[in-house]
Amino acid sequence: MSVPIRASIVGVGATEQGEIPGQSADIIAVRAARLALADAGIDKSEVDGLITCRTLRQSGTDGTDEAVGQLLGINPAYSTTLVYGACGFSLHIAAMAVLTGLANTVLLTYGSNQRSARANFGVTIGGGAEWTTMAGLVHIGGQAAMAAQRHMHLYGTTEEQLGWVSVAQREWAAMNPLAIFRQPMSIDDYLASPYVVAPLRRADLTMISDGGTAVVVTRSDRVSGFRPRPVHLLGMAQQTALRNDQNPDRFLRPWIGTLADSLYARSGIGPGDIDAAYLQDATSVWVLQMLEWYRFCGVGEAGPFLAEGHTRPGGSLPVNTNGGQLSEAYMWNWLQLYEAVRQLRGECGERQVAGAEVALHAQTHDFVKGAGTILSTRSE
Amino acid sequence: MDGQREPLPDLSDPMVAPFFAATAEGRLTVQRCADCGYLRWPPGPMCPRCQTIGNDWVDVRPTGTLYSYATYHRALNPVFTDAVPYTVGLVELDDGPRMYGRLIGDYETDRVGAAVHAVFQPVTPEVTFVWWTLGPG
Numbered sequence: 001m002s003v004p005i006r007a008s009i010v011g012v013g014a015t016e017q018g019e020i021p022g023q024s025a026d027i028i029a030v031r032a033a034r035l036a037l038a039d040a041g042i043d044k045s046e047v048d049g050l051i052t053c054r055t056l057r058q059s060g061t062d063g064t065d066e067a068v069g070q071l072l073g074i075n076p077a078y079s080t081t082l083v084y085g086a087c088g089f090s091l092h093i094a095a096m097a098v099l100t101g102l103a104n105t106v107l108l109t110y111g112s113n114q115r116s117a118r119a120n121f122g123v124t125i126g127g128g129a130e131w132t133t134m135a136g137l138v139h140i141g142g143q144a145a146m147a148a149q150r151h152m153h154l155y156g157t158t159e160e161q162l163g164w165v166s167v168a169q170r171e172w173a174a175m176n177p178l179a180i181f182r183q184p185m186s187i188d189d190y191l192a193s194p195y196v197v198a199p200l201r202r203a204d205l206t207m208i209s210d211g212g213t214a215v216v217v218t219r220s221d222r223v224s225g226f227r228p229r230p231v232h233l234l235g236m237a238q239q240t241a242l243r244n245d246q247n248p249d250r251f252l253r254p255w256i257g258t259l260a261d262s263l264y265a266r267s268g269i270g271p272g273d274i275d276a277a278y279l280q281d282a283t284s285v286w287v288l289q290m291l292e293w294y295r296f297c298g299v300g301e302a303g304p305f306l307a308e309g310h311t312r313p314g315g316s317l318p319v320n321t322n323g324g325q326l327s328e329a330y331m332w333n334w335l336q337l338y339e340a341v342r343q344l345r346g347e348c349g350e351r352q353v354a355g356a357e358v359a360l361h362a363q364t365h366d367f368v369k370g371a372g373t374i375l376s377t378r379s380e
Numbered sequence: 381m382d383g384q385r386e387p388l389p390d391l392s393d394p395m396v397a398p399f400f401a402a403t404a405e406g407r408l409t410v411q412r413c414a415d416c417g418y419l420r421w422p423p424g425p426m427c428p429r430c431q432t433i434g435n436d437w438v439d440v441r442p443t444g445t446l447y448s449y450a451t452y453h454r455a456l457n458p459v460f461t462d463a464v465p466y467t468v469g470l471v472e473l474d475d476g477p478r479m480y481g482r483l484i485g486d487y488e489t490d491r492v493g494a495a496v497h498a499v500f501q502p503v504t505p506e507v508t509f510v511w512w513t514l515g516p517g
Contacts, residue, residue: 121456130396131422134387134509135480137450137468138457145450146470153448153492198451245421245478246428251448251470 003220003379007095007233010226011040011216012338017329018180020210021116025054025063029111030071032212036107040216041227044072047216049103050079051090053110053332057119068109078103086280086332087213088363088371092236094217104222109214110334116210140366141205144283145197147251151288152199154300159199161303163190165284166203166326168312173323175313175351178335180209181327204284206325213334215341220379231341234358234376235267240369250367256293259370264295267374271295274374275356276343277317278336280363281324287311290362291319294372318353333363344377386459388507395423398437403508406500408442410477411435421477440475442498442510443517446491447472449483471496471512484513 013035015028023031029052037044050072054063061067065079078097082090087110094106121139137143151157167187173179185203193201216226223230239259241247264270271294279290288302296317297305305311311319322328322339329335340359342348357376364370389396402409411420413427414434426433449469455461467483484499485491497517502508 130387130389132480133457134389135468136386136452136460136463136466136482137480138460141456142450142452142468146448146468149450149490150448150492153490195451195453197456198453200450243428 005099006220006379007098007217008220008223008230009215009341010218010223010228010230011036012341013039013214014178014335014338015212017178017211017331018209019115020113023113025058025111025113026067026071027111028113028210028212029068029109032111032214033072033107033109036214036216039228042105044074047074047105047107048077049094049097049106050074050076051082051094051106051108053082053086053090055114056084076103084365086363086365087334087337088361088373091215091337091373092238092371095233095236098217098219104218106217107214108217109212110332111212112330113210114330115208119208121208140282141197141200143251144285145200147289148199148285150251155303157303160187160191161307162204162284162288163187164306165287166190169320169324169327171313172321172351173327176323176328179323179328180207181323200283203326206282207330209330211329211331213331213338215337229345229377231344231375231377232379234269234374235263236373237263237266238369238371241367242369244367253289253293253364253367256290256364256370259372260294263372263374269358269374273358274317274360275358276321276340276353277319277360278333278340278362279319280333280336281320281326284326286364287319294360294362313351321348321351321353337361340375344375386463388504391506395425399423400507402439403500403510407439408498408510409437409439412438419476421479440473444471444473444496446494446496447478448492449487451487469512482509482511484511
C-alpha cells in the first residue's frame with residue numbers, strides 16, 4: 001500500500017519572548033519568519049504561500065498578509081490572514097493550501113507586541129459583549145472561573161487538583177531557556193497565592209508577552225528539499241460551537257469531544273499512542289477540559305488524573321512541555337507547535353521526552369471553535 | 381477617577397431600552413421571536429433559531445437556577461476597582477434563557493444549582509440593574 005501524501009512541517013522558528021519594546025508585531029513576525037526559513041534551510045524566494053494572523057485588537061492592515069509580506073519582501077502565489085489566527089487553525093489552512101496545490105511551501109508567522117503595547121484584555125469582545133461587561137463579567141478569566149466552578153460542582157474537582165496544571169507546566173518551563181516564568185512553584189505556593197477571580201489564581205491565567213513564532217509547511221513528497229527531519233500531519237479535525245451563548249453547557253465545551261473522536265478516527269491514532277500533548281492554555285481550565293475531551297481520562301476525572309502527576313516531567317502523558325502560555329509565553333499555542341516539532345525531532349535537551357514519536361496539538365478559540373492535529377515523524 | 385465608572389446601558393439603543401424600561405418597574409423582560417416564539421438572550425435583531433427579524437418583549441419569571449459563578453477579587457477591568465470583591469453568575473431562567481448578572485450573598489460554599497431570584501437594583505435615576513440572590517423568591 002502506498003503512503004498517502006500529507007502536509008509536513010519542515011521548519012520552525014521563534015524569537016526571544018518577553019518584552020520587545022520598540023518593535024511592531026509585524027517586525028517581530030518577520031524576524032520569526034526568517035528564523036523558520038533558516039531552520040528549513042531555504043531562501044525566502046522559495047516561499048510561495050504566506051499565512052499571517054492578527055488579533056482582534058489590531059487595526060488597519062497590521063498583522064495582515066499584505067503588511068507582513070511587504071516587510072518580508074516576497075510575492076507568494078497564495079496568501080491569507082486569519083483574524084484570531086491562532087495556530088491550529090492556521091496550520092490547517094496551510095495543509096489545505098499545500099494539499100490542493102495552491103502552494104508548495106507555506107510560511108506561517110505570528111508576531112505579538114501586546115505586552116509592550118499594553119493591550120486591554122479587560123474588555124469582552126464579540127456577541128453580547130456589552131451585556132457581559134455590564135454584569136462585570138470581564139476578561140476571559142471570569143468565564144474560565146465559571147467553567148471551573150461548574151466542573152468542581154459536578155465532579156468534586158478540587159482547587160489543588162486544578163493547581164497541578166500550572167505546577168506541572170512550571171516544572172517543564174524550568175527546563176526551557178525560552179520560558180519567561182521559570183522560578184519554582186510548588187503546589188503549596190500555588191494554594192497560598194491569592195485568588196484573581198475565584199476559584200482561579202494568577203497561575204491559572206495566561207501571561208501577556210511579546211514574541212514571534214513561525215512555521216514552514218510543505219507536502220510530504222517534497223520534504224527532501226529541506227534541512228530538518230520532517231514532522232507529518234497524520235490527522236486534522238475541527239469543530240465549532242458558533243451558536244455560542246445559545247449552546248447549553250457552553251462553558252464545558254463538550255464539542256471538543258466530537259472533535260477528538262473525529263481526529264482519532266481519521267489519523268488511526270488513539271489517546272494511548274500519544275507521547276506528548278500540547279493543549280492550548282489561555283487558562284488552566286482549558287487543559288483540565290481537554291484532558292477529558294481528548295479521552296486521556298474519563299469525563300469528570302481530570303482532577304485526579306492531574307493530581308496523580310501524569311502531566312508532569314516523568315509522567316505518562318507529558319503536557320505542554322514548553323511551559324505553555326501559563327509559564328513560557330503568550331503565543332496562542334504557536335510555541336506549543338514549535339515545541340511539539342522540536343520534541344519529535346529530539347532537540348529538547350533536558351526536557352526531551354524520550355522516544356517521542358507522536359504528539360497532539362490541540363487548539364481552541366474560547367467557546368467558539370477548536371482544531372486538533374496529530375503530528376509525527378512517522379509518515380503513517 | 382475620570383472614565384473609571386462602571387458601564388451603563390445605552391438607553392437610546394432599541395435593543396437595550398425595553399429591558400431597562402421594564403426593570404425600572406420591577407419586571408424582567410426578554411425578546412420573543414415574532415414567528416417561532418423562541419425566548420432569546422442577549423437581545424439581538426434576528427432570531428438565532430429561525431432567523432426571523434423582529435420580536436416582542438415579554439415578561440418572564442424573575443427566578444432561575446444558578447448554573448455557575450465567579451468571584452472577582454481583582455478588578456480585571458479598572459472600571460470595577462470599587463466593586464471588588466464581587467460575584468457574577470450565569471442564571472438559567474425558569475422560562476428558558478440564560479442571563480449573566482451580579483450576585484448578592486455568600487458564594488464561598490458551592491452554590492451551583494441553587495435557586496435564585498432577581499433583585500431590581502437602581503444604580504442611577506434612569507437605570508435599574510437586575511442582580512440576583514439566593515432563594516426561590
